[in-house]
Amino acid sequence: xxxxxxxxxxxxxxxxxxxxxxxxxxxxxxxxxxxxxxxxxxxxxxxxxxxxxxxxxxxxxxxxxxxxxxxxxxxxxxxxxxxxxxxxxxxxxxxxxxxxxxxxxxxxxxxxxxxxxxxxxxxxxxxxxxxxxxxxxxxxxxxxxxxxxxx
Ligand SMILES: Nc1ncnc2c1ncn2[C@@H]1O[C@H](COP(=O)(O)OP(=O)(O)OP(=O)(O)O)[C@@H](O)[C@H]1O
Ligand SMILES: [Mg+2]
Numbered sequence: 001x002x003x004x005x006x007x008x009x010x011x012x013x014x015x016x017x018x019x020x021x022x023x024x025x026x027x028x029x030x031x032x033x034x035x036x037x038x039x040x041x042x043x044x045x046x047x048x049x050x051x052x053x054x055x056x057x058x059x060x061x062x063x064x065x066x067x068x069x070x071x072x073x074x075x076x077x078x079x080x081x082x083x084x085x086x087x088x089x090x091x092x093x094x095x096x097x098x099x100x101x102x103x104x105x106x107x108x109x110x111x112x113x114x115x116x117x118x119x120x121x122x123x124x125x126x127x128x129x130x131x132x133x134x135x136x137x138x139x140x141x142x143x144x145x146x147x148x149x150x151x
Pocket of ligand 2: 014015016039043079080081082
């Protein structure tokens with residue numbers, strides 16, 4: 001299965017989501033997972049390399065998204081750049097079996113999520129989920145307030 005984590009907005013927790021999804025599929029589902037780092041900054045790949053150097057084990061492999069994935073995987077998770085252009089987003093969405101669209105609860109992030117979903121208006125609901133990320137801990141009520149603004 002190919003899972004792509006994307007959004008029009010940068011900094012909404014795409015990379016950390018891709019890492020957690022990859023680890024979860026590997027650890028709890030016994031899948032052979034590879035994570036393709038499609039962001040030129042290579043946040044996930046550099047994190048992975050630092051981990052290897054420190055002998056910190058994770059259940060999946062991270063590879064450079066410009067290169068071919070290693071052989072033998074059952075699931076490919078792709079982390080994508082912040083602020084991608086429309087063509088990049090469409091290409092990635094078409095390649096995916098499933099999309100995860102993280103959004104924080106700030107107005108700008110919600111706006112970007114609406115834009116992302118508008119761009120993919122042919123996506124059927126079984127092919128994506130919006131993930132509310134970076135929810136502030138209590139006692140902040142930011143995410144609750146945002147819900148009221150939206151409705
Ligand atoms: N659950 C969380 N709680 C607190 N902070 C978080 C959480 N998830 C991510 N962050 C922080 O939010 C910031 C953005 O996360 P991340 O790098 O995953 O976003 P991104 O969407 O990949 O960003 P970019 O568009 O720059 O690639 C990071 O500093 C990360 O440590
Ligand atoms: Mg990132």
